[in-house]
Amino acid sequence: MTNIQNPDFEIIIESPGRINLIGEHVDYSGGHVLPAAIDKKITLRFKNNNTNSCFIVSKNFKKQFEINLDNLLRSDTEWHNYILGVIFHINVLKPNSVKGFDCEIESNLPLGSGISSSAALECGVAKGLNELFDIGLTDIEMITLSKDAEHTFVGTKCGIMDQFAVVKGKKDHLLLLNCETLDHELIKADFGDYKITLLNTNVSHNLASSEYNVRRDECNTALEAIQKKYPEYTLLAQVRPKVIREFEKILPKKIYNRALYVTKENRRTLKAVKALKENDLARFGELLYKSHRGLTNLFEVSCKELDFLVDFTQDLDYVIGSRMMGGGFGGCTINLVHKDYFDSFIEDAKAAYQEKFDLDLTPIKVAISDGTRKV
Ligand code: ADP
């Protein structure tokens, strides 16, 4: 295995994970989301090897594999597919632009914790190859082809939020993204005396990849039923809550709940941005709790560990907001905690979590940082 400090590596890319303040599970329905790139990241080193093969090393997995560029097929090993898929989709856009290369991957992002190590990896590979072979891909092309790679090679029918946040993130700013139009606005991430901390349940969200696609199908089912009466709607998040309520007796309860969640969550994102702009942090935090209740009761993607952590914060006046973050079924909660109580909060949460589940809770302090970049 080559040393990651090897000076032969020509291109070094840092590709961050992301948080999402609010707007969960609405990107694939064309809703509004409020993510940001963070200081935890994947570092990828690339060099041209002048062959027709690629040699990829994951330092985290202590594993490597070889890719034959003449025969790009899905692999049975999940992590290979993130890289294979990106190469495949670059070649769809710009035929024969990827040549043989070596790549080393090293990460301080927890995997499968809802911080989007997957998008960090995809976008890091796309950016690195774009630089190494001077392919001329735009940011939007890298974002879209990374998402496509996750659909076709990995099999998760994700929305566009993760890749967008990872590539377009800006230090100290949140991204208000309209996932229908890709219009976006940078919002200053000013939480006053409150700091963001993630609490990693250390419960893996394995279920999430299958349930994720189920949720996506359920949202489509709701939309198709609504379109029979209102063909003007092309995405579920466009449908107003009032219109969804007309379908309460028509749609199966579960499908109705999914649709109601999506439209409400979409609105919550916009309300949260308004609250932030008005410096109304209490309102902002309240919306985070409402988002969590929706994810638990209507969208049903939470789990007992996440619910416990959110409930734990509910009556603490130094925590203004808390909710599960990411695909769900494990991973992290995101919390806004007063700086004076930060350390004691983490200690108390760890102790309570340990006692309840006999599991370690890992706090992850995050700073909002720039998106995928060449170093
Ligand atoms: P999340 O995106 O929330 O971290 P996912 O399940 O979507 O969770 O993606 C995690 C997967 O991404 C891992 O199981 C692995 O296949 C791939 N991955 C992420 N980081 C690395 C890494 N450093 N080395 C190899 N594969 C990685």
Ligand code: MG
């Ligand atoms: Mg992911």
